[in-house]
Amino acid sequence: MTDLSPVLDRADRNLDDSLDRLFRLVRIKSISTDPAYKADCRAAAEWLVATLADIGFDASIRDTAGHAMVVAHHAGATDDAPHVLFYGHYDVQPVDPIELWENDPFAPSVKDLGNGRKVITGRGTADDKGQLMTFVEACRAYKEVHGSLPLRVTILFEGEEESGSPSLKPFLEANAEELRASCALVCDTGMWDGDTPAIAAALRGLVGEEIIISAADRDLHSGLFGGAAANPIHILTDILSGLRDETGRITLEGFYDGVEETPSNIKAGWETLGRSAENFLGDVGLSIPAGEKGRSVLELTWARPTCEVNGIWGGYTGEGFKTVIAAKASAKVSFRLVGQQDPAKIRESFRAYVRSRVPADCSVEFHEHGGSPAIQLSYDSPVLTKAKAALSDEWANPAVVIGMGGSIPIVGDFQKMLGMESLLVGFGLVDDRIHSPNEKYDLKSFHKGIRSWVRIIAALAAR
Structure with missing residues (x-):
């Protein structure tokens, strides 16, 4: 040289x-x-x-x-x-x-x-x-x-x-x-x-989705209809809670297609950087990693895919209390992608999963919010x-x-x-x-x- x-x-x-x-x-x-x-x-x-x-x-x-x-x-x-x-x-x-x-x-x-x-x-x-x-x-x-x-x-x-x-x-x-x-x-x-x-x-890449679950044609009195009418907030929260299993893995079919393990020598290098769960999460008042079990915080944030709920709303959210069953419930969900994950396939897998969990007399609509590969x-x-x-x-x-x-x-x-x-x-x-x-x-x-x-x-x- x-x-x-x-x-x-x-x-x-x-x-x-x-x-x-x-x-x-x-x-x-x-x-x-x-x-x-x-x-x-x-x-x-x-x-x-x-x-x-x-x-x-x-x-x-x-x-x-x-x-x-x-x-x-x-x-x-x-x-x-x-x-x-x-x-x-x-x-x-x-x-x-x-x-x-x-x-x-x-x-x-x-x-x-x-x-x-x-x-x-x-x-x-x-x-x-x-x-x-x-x-x-x-x-x-x-x-x-x-x-x-x-x-x-x-x-x-x-x-x-x-x-x-x-x-x-x-x-x-x-x-x-x-x-x-x-x-x-x-x-x-x-x-x-x-x-x-x-x-x-x-x-990491990104897929963003907004979902809206619709049930009755109007908000319902929870005393008159509670127990009989579908509650879209229940439906939505059941859907969202089912996206990850007890180990932190995302449950969507084919979600991990194209995800490869980080080489051991690269992970060993990351371990020398001194970034622990305690000092990383401690700055924001937390201490326990919430993603896939058995992985370091650097691996979780740099090399693994995620599913996060970024917003959720429905029903009465004002001051005081109102006993209604909402007609609609909505959420915004994002996926961070790694490796060769295909944004289009991730989006379709998510939509298929959601549709499979919506009762026949209810409906769901989706709004796309961007998608890019890792x-x-x-x-x-x-x-x-x-x-x-x-x-x-x-x-x-x-x-x-x-x-x-x-x-x-x-x-x-x-x-x-x-x-x-x-x-x-x-x-x-x-x-x-x-x-x-x-x-x-x-x-x-x-x-x-x-x-x-x-x-x-x-x-x-x-x-």
């Missing part, structure tokens, strides 16, 4: 200028969800195009029905160099409530917290301007030392991630050939802790293996491979629409206050994030 010392040294020497460039980007009020900031979003896209062009990228603004995309390309050191797509977003969340900010959210600065810890303050510093600039500055250091990049690099920055990405799928579909690469790099995640980098290899990067993927080694060379502790309980829609879009796996590496910390007042990004995260991408770029370029 090429000696990285000159590139890393250049990244170190550039740090003050790198910070200045990040500050200039953070000062732009690119709030995508508020039409009042449309011009600011355009300004952020234009600034990024100019910055990428300055280091040799063929960069351009691509207009959409909403806010613009930024697309940039750079050749590799050789024509057959591996090709990566780096994704980030330049838009930010609104700053409300503004009165809770200690400083102007669009006047970034470096704040000394003591004990050697310094942070960069301002809206978007962690989500996602500081993160995307770590990659841009790594490319800059490479170009200044070698005059080229060892990889072929395509960059995609969007301006609507914080407002639902309405233009993203149409844009990917229309520009699939241009954007397709060997893998995608996504820097919108976090570290395990301040000294331990992490690669997210799994993201994302799983192979634990022995060469891309993951190389990135893990590169990160471990940079940080005090070896990199860990983690899962994520939630979803990042863009990762699914890359897989489904472009046929690419995504490497999720980010340098945010749990206390970065993203989407909240007083957002920050650790200076160490920014500095060592740049150095980390230098190492990952070199690792991915190696044959």
Whole structure:
């Protein structure tokens, strides 16, 4: 592998200028969800195009029905160099409530917290301007030392991630050939802790369903009809209670099709992270895991599917008491998916189960609330293996491979629409206050994030 010392040294020497460039980007009020900031979003896209062009990228603004995309390309050191797509977003969340900010959210600065810890303050510093600039500055250091990049690099920055990405799928579909690469790099995640980098290899999918059980044609007097008339609340609660057995497993037919056990070496690595049921649940006033028996909290939240009731209502819920048998009862239920579980099959299995439990003189209706498959990067993927080694060379502790309980829609879009796996590496910390007042990004995260991408770029370029 090429000696990285000159590139890393250049990244170190550039740090003050790198910070200045990040500050200039953070000062732009690119709030995508508020039409009042449309011009600011355009300004952020234009600034990024100019910055990428300055280091040799063929960069351009691509207009959409909403806010613009930024697309940039750079050749590799050789024509057959591996090709990566780096994704980030330049838009930010609104700053409300503004009165809770200690400083102007669009006047970034470096704040000394003591004990050697310094942070960069301002809206978007962690989500996602500081993160995307770590990659841009790594490319800059490479170009200044070698005059080229060892990889072929395509960059995609969007301006609507914080407002639902309405233009993203149409844009990917229309520009699939241009954007397709060997893998995608996504820097919108976090570290395990301040000294331990992490690669997210799994993201759970989601199925959402709303069900409405209808019985009598009106609410009934429970004295006159109680014991004879069907009670939809009873029916609904029986249905919901039957979704899990006494061991915590979901009972739907075929539910576990496509669910694989996590490799023992990965689980062993998770066990070293110190996340117990007591310290995980203790923060929310609980202590006993409620999912499948015999599994750790990390396995339950990262690698196992779930069924959760997110809302339930019916009958009289106002002040005082009213003795009625409700005509309707409703619930919202969500399933988190892992592995190769099929959202459509899960939805149909759930609906078939519910229909089988509804009496003949009652009815049920369903309302769909989204569905997406899980994302799983192979634990022995060469891309993951190389990135893990590169990160471990940079940080005090070896990199860990983690899962994520939630979803990042863009990762699914890359897989489904472009046929690419995504490497999720980010340098945010749990206390970065993203989407909240007083957002920050650790200076160490920014500095060592740049150095980390230098190492990952070199690792991915190696044959």
